[in-house]
């Protein structure tokens with residue numbers, strides 16, 4: 195069965211009352227997968243990413259200030275979470291989860307992390323709930339394998355993968371695609387290798403045509419050896435931050451399209467769940483779960 199990566203710390207973070215981040219969703223997805231008959235044995239437990247690993251990519255001063263709680267209030271506001279030791283521990287474990295997912299994907303053809311997609315993190319600052327860019331780090335770790343010369347980061351979260359685009363801008367072995375809402379955060383966009391901005395209110399047909407076209411174009415042009423997929427569900431019609439009108443069926447169709455095309459081309463896929471901001475956790479989990487169905491990670495009933 196498809197290996198899955200989860201740690202209970204993903205949801206273990208106290209946030210201020212009415213904070214808009216749905217931190218409970220990760221445990222909710224795990225519980226829903228177990229309820230659907232996914233055996234516990236398919237879950238792998240990640241270790242936190244190390245500071246040494248982070249320092250390979252990030253400004254060491256930024257890493258040290260964030261880890262020790264010395265970042266100034268403005269920098270923390272830009273991240274959007276109050277600093278705590280638990281926040282750091284959770285973040286480093288989540289990033290470690292995507293690194294483990296990348297390894298498992300290379301071994302098994304595909305693997306999924308029940309968190310991840312911190313695409314607004316830059317080399318020297320964090321933004322939009324993202325502190326360390328797991329997608330970029332996972333691409334670098336895949337490139338350590340002799341069989342991998344090129345990695346495609348395929349980002350379908352509704353927000354542009356600005357941090358990933360900037361980090362990978364001068365790396366010829368990592369190509370970036372972002373399909374996102376044109377009029378949405380981040381308001382100052384970066385330049386990915388391929389950007390597909392969508393208008394507010396876009397519906398399933400237009401969206402799925404764009405995903406199909408973007409993935410085919412990127413795979414043919416880049417000829418990657420592996421894909422990292424950010425399956426954000428903030429594209430959903432009921433999302434609080436998305437402004438697109440994609441149905442739950444549309445989410446399933448998108449995720450199925452990605453896994454099927456990659457399988458046809460023999461490309462391993464490491465997927466992360468990305469953003470999703472409905473306040474109703476059960477409803478949000480139901481949308482995120484589509485990724486696991488598309489990956490064949492849920493037993494047929």
Ligand SMILES: [Zn+2]
Pocket residue numbers: 351352353426428468469470
């Ligand atoms: Zn997002």
